[in-house]
Amino acid sequence: MTTHILLNGKPRTIKAGVDANEAIAKLQAKGYDVERCKPLPGLKTLEKWVCDGGCKATDGCKVDPDGTCIHGKKSWLLVLGMI
Numbered sequence: 342m343t344t345h346i347l348l349n350g351k352p353r354t355i356k357a358g359v360d361a362n363e364a365i366a367k368l369q370a371k372g373y374d375v376e377r378c379k380p381l382p383g384l385k386t387l388e389k390w391v392c393d394g395g396c397k398a399t400d401g402c403k404v405d406p407d408g409t410c411i412h413g414k415k416s417w418l419l420v421l422g423m424i
């Protein structure tokens with residue numbers, strides 16, 4: 342299973358077959374800011390969010406396009422620098 346992470350705020354994936362917990366621990370040990378996130382939304386989804394004025398945060402919560410959810414996760418549009 343592919344694991345999705347934000348590495349210093351940039352969406353990245355950890356390939357299937359790699360121990361995600363170990364990989365994340367190694368990155369954190371090197372001083373990187375790492376957090377697990379939902380898979381990166383597709384362009385169509387992002388466009389829809391821009392038009393609809395709603396969005397999801399990186400952990401899947403519903404947020405305003407420029408918002409942050411109650412868990413402190415930013416909206417995908419913010420993370421991706423689209424707004």
Ligand SMILES: [Zn+2]
Nearest residue numbers: 400402410412
């Ligand atoms: Zn949340």
